[in-house]
Amino acid sequence: MWKSLHIDPAKCTGCLQCEMACSYEHTGVMNPANSLIKVFNFEHEGRKVPYTCTQCSEAWCLNACPVDAIRIDRNTGAKLVYADTCVGCKVCTIACPFGTVNYNQESGKVQKCDLCGGDPACAKACPTGAITYIDANWTGYDRMQAWAAKANTPAAAA
Amino acid sequence: MAWTRKILRVNLTEGSCKEEALNMQWANEYLGSRGLASKYLISEIDPKVDPLSPENKMIMATGPLTGTMASTGGRYTVVTKGPLTGAIACSNSGGFFGAEMKFAGWDMIIFEGKSPKPVYLFIENEKAELRDASHLWGKSCWETEETIKSQHQDPQIRISSIGLAGENQVLYACVVNDLHRAAGRSGVGAVMGSKNLKAVAIRGTRGVGNVKDFPAFMKATSDAKKVLHDNAVTGQGLPKYGTQVLMNVINEIGALPTRNHRDVQFEDASKISAEAMHEKRESDGKPHLVTNAACFGCTIACGRISEIDKGHFTVKNSPKYWGASGGLEYEAAWALGAANGVGDLEALQYANLICNEQGMDPISFGATVGAAMELYEMGILTSEMIGIESPFGSAEALAKMVEMTAVGEGFGKELGMGSKRLCTKYGHPELSMSVKGQEFPAYDSRGIQGMGLAYATSNRGACHLRGYTVASEVLGIPVKTDPLTTDGKPELVKAFQDATAVFDSAGICVFTSFAWTLADVQPQIEAACEGDWSMDKLNEVGERIWNMERQFNNAAGFTHKDDNLPPRLTTEPAKTGPAKGLVNGLDKMLPEYYKVRGWTPEGQPTPETVSRLGL
Numbered sequence: 001m002w003k004s005l006h007i008d009p010a011k012c013t014g015c016l017q018c019e020m021a022c023s024y025e026h027t028g029v030m031n032p033a034n035s036l037i038k039v040f041n042f043e044h045e046g047r048k049v050p051y052t053c054t055q056c057s058e059a060w061c062l063n064a065c066p067v068d069a070i071r072i073d074r075n076t077g078a079k080l081v082y083a084d085t086c087v088g089c090k091v092c093t094i095a096c097p098f099g100t101v102n103y104n105q106e107s108g109k110v111q112k113c114d115l116c117g118g119d120p121a122c123a124k125a126c127p128t129g130a131i132t133y134i135d136a137n138w139t140g141y142d143r144m145q146a147w148a149a150k151a152n153t154p155a156a157a158a
Numbered sequence: 159m160a161w162t163r164k165i166l167r168v169n170l171t172e173g174s175c176k177e178e179a180l181n182m183q184w185a186n187e188y189l190g191s192r193g194l195a196s197k198y199l200i201s202e203i204d205p206k207v208d209p210l211s212p213e214n215k216m217i218m219a220t221g222p223l224t225g226t227m228a229s230t231g232g233r234y235t236v237v238t239k240g241p242l243t244g245a246i247a248c249s250n251s252g253g254f255f256g257a258e259m260k261f262a263g264w265d266m267i268i269f270e271g272k273s274p275k276p277v278y279l280f281i282e283n284e285k286a287e288l289r290d291a292s293h294l295w296g297k298s299c300w301e302t303e304e305t306i307k308s309q310h311q312d313p314q315i316r317i318s319s320i321g322l323a324g325e326n327q328v329l330y331a332c333v334v335n336d337l338h339r340a341a342g343r344s345g346v347g348a349v350m351g352s353k354n355l356k357a358v359a360i361r362g363t364r365g366v367g368n369v370k371d372f373p374a375f376m377k378a379t380s381d382a383k384k385v386l387h388d389n390a391v392t393g394q395g396l397p398k399y400g401t402q403v404l405m406n407v408i409n410e411i412g413a414l415p416t417r418n419h420r421d422v423q424f425e426d427a428s429k430i431s432a433e434a435m436h437e438k439r440e441s442d443g444k445p446h447l448v449t450n451a452a453c454f455g456c457t458i459a460c461g462r463i464s465e466i467d468k469g470h471f472t473v474k475n476s477p478k479y480w481g482a483s484g485g486l487e488y489e490a491a492w493a494l495g496a497a498n499g500v501g502d503l504e505a506l507q508y509a510n511l512i513c514n515e516q517g518m519d520p521i522s523f524g525a526t527v528g529a530a531m532e533l534y535e536m537g538i539l540t541s542e543m544i545g546i547e548s549p550f551g552s553a554e555a556l557a558k559m560v561e562m563t564a565v566g567e568g569f570g571k572e573l574g575m576g577s578k579r580l581c582t583k584y585g586h587p588e589l590s591m592s593v594k595g596q597e598f599p600a601y602d603s604r605g606i607q608g609m610g611l612a613y614a615t616s617n618r619g620a621c622h623l624r625g626y627t628v629a630s631e632v633l634g635i636p637v638k639t640d641p642l643t644t645d646g647k648p649e650l651v652k653a654f655q656d657a658t659a660v661f662d663s664a665g666i667c668v669f670t671s672f673a674w675t676l677a678d679v680q681p682q683i684e685a686a687c688e689g690d691w692s693m694d695k696l697n698e699v700g701e702r703i704w705n706m707e708r709q710f711n712n713a714a715g716f717t718h719k720d721d722n723l724p725p726r727l728t729t730e731p732a733k734t735g736p737a738k739g740l741v742n743g744l745d746k747m748l749p750e751y752y753k754v755r756g757w758t759p760e761g762q763p764t765p766e767t768v769s770r771l772g773l
Contacts, residue, residue, distance in 0.1 A: 013397075013459035015452035016254075020227045023365060028372075030226055031261060031365020033314075043337060044481030046448035046463040125227070127383065127457035 002077035002136040005113070005120055007050050011130035014041050014048035021125030025116055034104070036113045037122045037131075050131055052122070053100040053113040055079055061112070064095035077136065078115040086110055160222035160369050160686040161185055162263050165198075166286055168279060170353050171212060171271030175279070175286040180265050186689055187772065191221035192248050193663035193703040195237040195266060199246070200706060202268075205713035209241040209345075210327060210352040212272035218259065218318070218358065219267075221665020222687050225260030225366045225454075228379045229386055230667035232257045232454025240344035241352075242329045242522065242576050243595045243619040245711045249332065249346045250623070250662055251318075252453030252461075253339030255360065258316035262362030273354040278306070278319075281360040291356040295325065298515045299334040306359045319357035320347045321516035326566035327351050328574035330522035330597075338484025338514045339453060344596060344618050347517050375685035382670075382678050383457050389673035391633070396460035396669065397450050401488035402432035404600075411632060411641065412735020413605030414492065415598065417499045417550045418528035419591045419724075422602045422732040426501025430491050434503055441467050446503060448482045453667070460669060462487055464507055472508035472557045484514050489622070492600035493524025498531055498556055505553035509560040516564035522576055525597035527559050529577040529589050538584050544569045588725050594619035594716065603723065603742040604732040606631050608639070608647040610742035611751055614721045615651065617707035623668055625654040636675055642736065644743040648751035656700030663703060702771040705755075705763050709773065718761030721748060 019035035027034050037052035059079045062070040069085035070092060072078070081101070086109040092101050093110060101112040113120075115133075123133040134141070165178045181198075188194040195217040207213045216238040223231040234256030240247025259267070262283050276291040294302050302319040316336065323331035324347035331347030332340040341347075369375045386392040395403045408414045409427035416424040428434060435447040444465065452459035464485025466473055473479040486494075486507055494506040513520040533539040534548040541547045545568050548555040562570030572580055577590040577597055591598050596619025603610030608627035616624040627650050631641035639646060657676050661668045664683055676696055684691040727742045752759060756767035763773070 013450060013452035013456075015456050015459065016454055017227060017457065020455070024227070027365075027367075029365040029367030031363065031367070032257075033261065033363035033365065044483070046451070046465070046482035048451070127229075127387065128459075 003118070003133050004055070004136040004139050005052060005115065005123065006132045006134045006139050007052075008130050008132075008142075009047060009049040011128045012039065012048040012050055013128055014039055015127065017125040017127060018050060018122035018131055021121040025121035026111075036111060050122075051098075051100070053079070054098065055113070055115070060095040060097060061092035061101045064091045066091060073114070073117075076115045076118045079112070080114050081110055081112055083107065083109045160226065160366065161190065162260065162265050164264055166264050166267045166281070168267060168269050168286070168288065169271050170269060170273040170277070170288070170355060173273070173277075173288050175288065187699065188703060189221065189660065189663040189683075189699055190265065191219045191224070191233065191235045191663045191665050192237065192250065193659060193699065195219035195235060196246060196248060196703065196707060196710075198266070198268060199237050199239070200710045203239065205239075205710050206715065207239060209239045209244065209349060212353070214239050214349060214352075216269045216346065216349050216353065217266060218269075220256050220260045220265055221663055223682060224665030225257040226369065226379070226686065227376070227455065228666060228682050228686070229383045229457040230453065230455060230670050231665055232456065233662075233665050233667055234259060234341075235662065236333050236341040236346040238346055238349045239714070240346065240618065241327070241348045242345040244714060245594050245618055245716060246707050247344035247346055247349075247618055248662070248707075249341035249343050250668075251333070251335055251339050251341040252456070252667060253336030254454045255316045255318045255335035255339075256665070257454040258360045258362045260362065261365050262360050263364050267358070269353060269355060272352065276354050276356050278357040278359060279355070280310075281358070281362070283362060283364055294356045296322070298322065299517050300337060300515050302357050303337060306357060310359070312361060315359050315361045317357055317359045319517070320350050321518075322565055323516045323518040323563070323574070324348055324351035326574065328518055328563065328566070329576045329579075330519040332517050332519050334514060334517045340514070340517070340519070342519045343521065343621065345519075369686045370688050371685045375682065378681035378685045382674060382682055385678055386457055386670060386673050391635075391672040392458045392670065393673075396458050396672070399432035400450065400460045400462045401669075402435060402462065402486060402491055404488045405431035405491060406433065407632065408601060410735075411605055412732060412737045413602040413632075413641070414496050415591070415600065415602040416496045418497065418525075418532040418589065419598070419602060419726050420532070421734065422605055422737060423734050424496040424499070424501070427496060429501045430486075430495040430503050430506055435462070435464065435486065439467055441469050446507065447485060456667065458667075458669060460487075466507045466511070467504045470504040470508065471554075472505055479508065479511050483511060486510055489600050490520040490524070493521045493597075494527075494556065495524075496600075497524050497528040499550035500553050500556050501551070502553040505556055509556055512560045512564050518564060521599050522597045523560065523563060523573070525591055526573050526577040526580060527556060529581050529591065530559070530573060531555070532589055533581070533584055533586065536586075538586070591724055591726070592620055593723065594720055596620050601628055602732070602737075603727055604740050605735060605737035606641045607644050607743055607747075608641070608650055610723055610727065610744050611647055611651045611747040612654070614723055614744055614748065615655075615751060617704070617711055624658060625651045626658070626668070626671070627651055627654055629654070629672065633672070635672060642740060644746045647747050648754045651747075651751060652754050655704050656697060659700040659703040660696050663699070698771065702773065705767065705771055706773055709763060712762060718752075718759070721761060
């Protein structure tokens with residue numbers, strides 16, 4: 001069973017613990033500049049929004065790659081960049097509608113969220129539950145539950 | 159290690175930027191940030207230097223935990239000799255700028271001299287250069303950030319800057335970063351302005367990868383985050399209500415200084431409280447508070463983001479203030495509100511926005527307005543002199559005064575000198591509610607006795623962030639003491655002062671100390687920093703920093719006579735509340751404090767103390 005990163009921007013405080021955890025997991029250095037998840041702060045609206053790859057089924061990046069350097073991890077559903085194959089042509093960065101695959105000038109390759117092999121560091125580091133890692137078929141569970149609660153029906157008679 | 163071991167020395171007179179190695183022996187003795195930067199400052203300047211002369215220096219410094227996953231590990235400090243006080247000034251700020259400085263590879267930036275023309279420092283990792291800032295001079299902090307980001311085509315640059323207040327050398331001007339975080343007190347922004355330094359803009363992409371023991375560090379920081387999460391204050395109270403949670407609490411215990419400390423309780427406290435910020439307004443049906451917000455790495459998130467009432471008289475013709483922005487925190491709400499008797503939440507937010515926009519400390523500004531209003535009520539200042547009728551409680555006067563002070567027009571020039579100079583000029587120095595020239599924050603020391611001693615002995619003038627005995631006396635952290643007695647307060651004040659020096663020097667936020675003691679911080683420092691960082695050593699480091707700062711002030715000309723309180727607090731009893739009839743018992747606490755500190759009756763560290771601390 002695959003899981004999905006589930007992001008609830010309303011819970012995000014903008015602390016960037018996720019960015020530090022992501023960069024540390026992938027590079028051994030706490031460095032938001034190398035994070036594969038990015039928190040955007042819409043200052044004048046008071047909104048903060050963490051954003052990363054949604055792992056599309058028909059992934060534009062994967063289909064666009066001319067050397068098949070982006071492949072599916074069967075265990076997690078993540079679309080992985082194989083650095084030994086990637087030639088750094090950046091076509092995937094153009095193809096992705098969401099901007100979540102990006103070129104890294106130090107490595108000369110592209111990089112994107114890989115779900116940390118099934119145990120995402122960002123979700124573990126988030127102090128408010130704004131980033132969770134949940135059943136990929138049930139990303140609407142929380143909202144369904146919230147609306148169900150509003151039905152306000154009496155408990156069934158015994 | 160956690161230190162980058164690199165210092166950037168910027169000589170503004172010459173226009174040069176040079177890299178130096180960090181003095182690791184000093185790092186081992188003073189940890190980082192506040193302590194280490196103060197050691198550098200004190201070693202490099204004459205204590206009697208004019209704070210606004212080119213001979214003064216200004217240091218921006220990170221701590222070893224800045225830029226790490228330690229909760230609240232995003233702090234940096236600005237250290238200099240302060241123009242408001244003439245004492246050592248050390249102002250600490252959150253936001254994201256401090257971490258960016260670390261990510262660019264710098265523990266510290268030392269500014270010396272004075273630039274012949276306005277400049278800003280631009281840092282991109284190892285590369286640092288001074289650039290022309292003639293197009294930025296005259297701009298607010300907000301416009302400066304926007305202009306620099308736009309001109310470099312890089313929205314990820316982090317910036318600290320001064321606004322008009324710093325340019326005009328308002329003596330309590332601050333250095334603002336990330337739009338509404340500030341190195342707020344003691345006038346560090348005026349020093350920056352005196353050097354023609356408009357801003358520091360940093361992009362750092364190197365990160366922090368050299369902590370001593372990563373697995374131990376991850377465990378220590380995770381354990382400590384859990385302590386914050388599970389604590390009622392840091393886990394629930396601060397995220398929901400911010401520091402403003404204190405407004406009603408401090409009012410009830412009769413320690414909310416009101417109308418320039420004439421009263422200790424404010425009848426409109428509830429109207430300017432955290433609870434009021436959550437309530438829907440009658441005018442537009444929206445609450446004042448939009449959301450809470452975190453500084454870098456902070457798992458508490460006490461920051462307030464508010465939206466002012468667009469129809470309020472202060473902003474109805476100024477759409478630039480209509481969006482969400484940094485909102486009222488307790489100190490600002492008190493200083494702009496209770497201290498002047500103003501109970502109009504929206505007017506306080508307006509004044510707060512101007513303070514953020516143009517870089518002014520709302521505590522000293524608000525308290526100076528309080529003093530001016532008292533002089534007005536006494537008939538010494540008139541509406542012709544000020545430009546508006548200014549009785550206590552006038553939101554219109556507050557709004558007018560914040561505008562004129564920020565831009566340095568008319569009576570605003572006099573308000574920009576602070577309450578001590580203002581009250582002295584008009585023949586009533588006793589009406590300045592300050593110590594060493596710096597205005598009190600939001601706790602009346604008749605109702606919280608220990609704070610009187612903490613204020614009187616604070617190395618940067620009256621301040622709540624040098625020894626917050628409110629934690630113990632009011633909130634029972636770590637143990638409850640009686641706020642109405644002086645018993646045991648000298649020891650309590652010393653313990654808070656020394657521990658706070660360590661928190662500040664590590665690069666973390668002192669608000670963690672609502673939940674953390676030094677024992678929660680120690681494993682994080684120990685795992686991050688090379689060398690031994692036992693509890694004993696950290697306690698000694700804190701005490702060493704305190705005594706070093708004291709020695710600087712003594713050399714600058716301060717004596718035990720400056721460890722005092724205005725006569726209002728020691729001779730005029732509180733009129734209402736639990737402290738009714740009480741004055742502050744500083745005379746009972748101070749001699750004992752000197753003994754506990756190992757100082758002479760004249761407030762000088764004894765030779766034994768100096769030698770014990772290796773000073």
